[in-house]
Amino acid sequence: MLPVFQQFVQNPFPEFFAQAGSENLSQLVLEFLRSHVPFLATLPDPVLQLIAMLAVCVIFVAVVPLLPLFLVLAERKVSAHIQDRVGPMRVGPHGVLQTLADGVKLIFKEDHIPRQGDKILFIVAPYIIFACSFAVFAAIPFGKSILVSNLNIGIFYIMAISSVVVIGVIMAGWASNSKWSLLGALRSAAQIVSYEIPIGLSILAVVMLVESLKMQDIVMNQGGLGILSWIVFRTPFTFIAFFVFFISAIAEVNRTPFDLPEAESELVAGFHTEYSGMRFALFFIAEYANMFAVSAIAATLFLGGWKGIIPGYEFLGGTPGFVIKTMLLVFVMMWIRWTLPRLRVDQLMNLCWKYLIPISFFNILGIGIWVLIFQNDRNPAHIGISLLIIILGIIGAYLVLGKRSSQSPAPRASSA
Amino acid sequence: MRQYFSNIYLGVYSVFIGMAITFRQLFKPSVTHQYPYEHSFEQKKNVRDIPQGYRGQLFNRIEDCIGCKKCEMICPVDCIYITTEKLPKGERLWDSMNVVHLKDRTEIVGMIEGDEKIEADTTVSIQTRERGAVEIPSEQVARVVERKPVIFYLDKFDIDMSLCMYCGLCTEVCPTECLIMIDTLEGIEYSTFDRTNLIFKFAKPEMYDKPLDEAADAEAAD
Numbered sequence: 134m135l136p137v138f139q140q141f142v143q144n145p146f147p148e149f150f151a152q153a154g155s156e157n158l159s160q161l162v163l164e165f166l167r168s169h170v171p172f173l174a175t176l177p178d179p180v181l182q183l184i185a186m187l188a189v190c191v192i193f194v195a196v197v198p199l200l201p202l203f204l205v206l207a208e209r210k211v212s213a214h215i216q217d218r219v220g221p222m223r224v225g226p227h228g229v230l231q232t233l234a235d236g237v238k239l240i241f242k243e244d245h246i247p248r249q250g251d252k253i254l255f256i257v258a259p260y261i262i263f264a265c266s267f268a269v270f271a272a273i274p275f276g277k278s279i280l281v282s283n284l285n286i287g288i289f290y291i292m293a294i295s296s297v298v299v300i301g302v303i304m305a306g307w308a309s310n311s312k313w314s315l316l317g318a319l320r321s322a323a324q325i326v327s328y329e330i331p332i333g334l335s336i337l338a339v340v341m342l343v344e345s346l347k348m349q350d351i352v353m354n355q356g357g358l359g360i361l362s363w364i365v366f367r368t369p370f371t372f373i374a375f376f377v378f379f380i381s382a383i384a385e386v387n388r389t390p391f392d393l394p395e396a397e398s399e400l401v402a403g404f405h406t407e408y409s410g411m412r413f414a415l416f417f418i419a420e421y422a423n424m425f426a427v428s429a430i431a432a433t434l435f436l437g438g439w440k441g442i443i444p445g446y447e448f449l450g451g452t453p454g455f456v457i458k459t460m461l462l463v464f465v466m467m468w469i470r471w472t473l474p475r476l477r478v479d480q481l482m483n484l485c486w487k488y489l490i491p492i493s494f495f496n497i498l499g500i501g502i503w504v505l506i507f508q509n510d511r512n513p514a515h516i517g518i519s520l521l522i523i524i525l526g527i528i529g530a531y532l533v534l535g536k537r538s539s540q541s542p543a544p545r546a547s548s549a
Numbered sequence: 550m551r552q553y554f555s556n557i558y559l560g561v562y563s564v565f566i567g568m569a570i571t572f573r574q575l576f577k578p579s580v581t582h583q584y585p586y587e588h589s590f591e592q593k594k595n596v597r598d599i600p601q602g603y604r605g606q607l608f609n610r611i612e613d614c615i616g617c618k619k620c621e622m623i624c625p626v627d628c629i630y631i632t633t634e635k636l637p638k639g640e641r642l643w644d645s646m647n648v649v650h651l652k653d654r655t656e657i658v659g660m661i662e663g664d665e666k667i668e669a670d671t672t673v674s675i676q677t678r679e680r681g682a683v684e685i686p687s688e689q690v691a692r693v694v695e696r697k698p699v700i701f702y703l704d705k706f707d708i709d710m711s712l713c714m715y716c717g718l719c720t721e722v723c724p725t726e727c728l729i730m731i732d733t734l735e736g737i738e739y740s741t742f743d744r745t746n747l748i749f750k751f752a753k754p755e756m757y758d759k760p761l762d763e764a765a766d767a768e769a770a771d
Binding site for chain 1: 555556557559560561564567568570571572574575576577578579580581583701742
């Protein structure tokens with residue numbers, strides 16, 4: 134055991150991890166146990182497999198709740214600095230332990246259940262939301278073999294499981310027996326159901342290009358040419374699809390400017406108004422885990438996943454590179470949150486049904502024609518054409534629409 | 550149709566403008582004072598200077614105080630408490646003296662030898678109790694103030710700042726101008742865990758060590 138430990142300390146990422154043999158995390162752990170832990174290798178195979186699976190579970194159960202710990206602090210710091218404040222400063226150096234302290238406080242708080250509410254639904258709702266946002270992580274590829282399960286319906290599974298969150302939200306809103314909660318839950322349901330459509334359609338654009346639903350296939354498809362082979366730049370239509378996806382994703386995780394379900398000034402806190410203590414913390418963890426998951430999906434689908442920027446080099450590649458890309462997208466979400474004011478309900482629906490969905494359908498059409506003409510061969514010439522169209526499109530929009538709109542009295546802009 | 554695309558363009562464009570503004574704000578230095586840890590308000594550029602004559606915290610230069618109790622009498626809220634003990638008749642703590650304020654904000658207490666009016670480009674010799682004769686070039690002298698003779702022990706000179714209403718009447722009646730209101734932000738800090746900390750004690754009993762000997766010494770020095 135000691136030499137193994139020594140080797141692990143000296144070289145925490147041995148060549149073992151680079152081997153192509155294992156397809157997902159539990160296989161990786163299984164191989165590690167077989168080759169490096171002699172006294173476990175004598176156990177029968179099913180037991181060993183069970184141990185490997187449980188180990189993976191423990192890793193994810195331990196890591197995912199730690200995400201909000203970091204993200205909440207990041208959010209508070211980013212918001213503070215955007216508003217010329219400094220944010221939490223007291224607990225630990227520069228307040229780095231603030232969320233830990235808040236978490237401890239939430240654990241010790243009274244767990245209050247409304248007397249007139251539906252007790253069972255009230256108790257179950259946070260677990261449904263938490264489990265669903267947690268389950269999304271099963272299909273996100275963090276690296277070549279750092280993946281819980283390489284499902285052959287990966288992205289479809291993610292869409293399906295993240296839609297179940299709505300049920301939890303409505304349960305929470307109904308069971309609280311509070312008008313604020315119910316209003317927030319209904320708004321949330323309307324919003325999530327509406328924005329599923331542009332999300333699905335922009336994912337469909339990627340799937341049409343890659344011709345696979347497997348997350349790992351989508352990542353593999355973006356290798357070879359570094360940043361140029363990322364799906365965002367591959368065709369002009371996926372470039373638009375990325376923005377449609379990101380906007381809808383922000384709406385999907387109920388963040389400002391689409392935070393109508395929890396609008397503080399209107400609905401107290403929306404569907405989790407009546408929750409306290411650990412149940413509230415579960416909502417909170419789920420919210421931030423969702424945020425991370427959605428950014429990770431965007432990074433996987435459009436920004437090359439764990440593939441690096443420069444072909445042949447590992448720069449911004451692998452698991453650290455993937456996490457950096459995801460965190461950048463999370464930062465953009467926070468950035469948007471502290472830039473834009475909340476939309477009205479009618480504006481929210483306008484944006485979805487009148488702008489995002491038609492654009493998505495146009496994208497589907499365009500990407501079909503693109504695949505028909507150019508195939509998906511990652512030819513540098515085709516990517517060059519795509520980049521040219523993207524740049525010309527931006528310049529053209531500026532020349533044609535920019536001047537015109539500055540002269541005419543500004544119409545009511547539906548912020549996108 | 551054109552309106553439709555124009556709307557999209559405007560939406561995207563205005564979002565990017567807004568995001569550029571917030572991104573610039575992200576790197577601006579923050580304006581927060583970390584209050585209990587950062588007392589130096591003056592060093593922050595975004596705080597205005599306190600105007601001259603601001604009625605701040607009360608301060609008494611007890612060395613100049615003659616214990617006349619005028620401030621105690623005029624105080625509308627009775628927040629000044631003075632007890633004095635009179636010396637035997639004819640005795641004095643000290644006679645009238647000169648306080649020479651120097652330009653480097655220090656001061657020398659003693660009797661100026663010769664003319665009290667200081668002329669330029671001369672040296673001033675001052676007889677002090679502690680250091681004997683001190684020679685000072687006259688260009689260093691800011692001003693000379695007379696210190697009145699003191700015939701009381703000032704046992705107690707307390708001001709309860711939690712009662713003070715900052716009317717400034719006590720500073721106006723003070724004949725020796727020893728009771729003043731500080732016009733800096735230094736004296737604006739009152740937060741404390743114990744209310745009794747707000748009773749400022751200005752009396753210095755240690756000034757009166759061996760009072761009779763000192764008085765005698767002072768007389769001998771004269």
